[in-house]
Amino acid sequence: MQLEGDLRSSGSIDIAGLVNGNIFVSEMTVSETGSIRGTIEAATIEINGHVEGKISADSVIVGKTAVIKGDIFFKNTLKTEEGADIDGYIK
Numbered sequence: 001m002q003l004e005g006d007l008r009s010s011g012s013i014d015i016a017g018l019v020n021g022n023i024f025v026s027e028m029t030v031s032e033t034g035s036i037r038g039t040i041e042a043a044t045i046e047i048n049g050h051v052e053g054k055i056s057a058d059s060v061i062v063g064k065t066a067v068i069k070g071d072i073f074f075k076n077t078l079k080t081e082e083g084a085d086i087d088g089y090i091k
Helices: none
Strands: 002-004 012-015 018-020 027-030 035-037 040-047 050-052 055-062 067-069 072-080 085-087
Touching: none
Parallel strands: 002 018, 012 027, 018 035, 027 040, 035 050, 040 055, 050 067, 055 072, 067 085
Antiparallel strands: none
């Protein structure tokens, strides 16, 4: 699936396709086949796919297959697995 535009949800979502737009959710998982171009704001996020844009969350988990091009801003927890590719600032 491919989505053009912003996505807002008070619940949890899993991304396995392409999203071109900003995402505002409470919980989110980006699978290995998922790709996002845009800003992400979430309470909890787990990334195993591609993200191009700013990430803001309370808790961030970056899996070993993740490729991130953008800054990561986290409030409480940041976990990264060996092999993850991050090109950006972490604050």
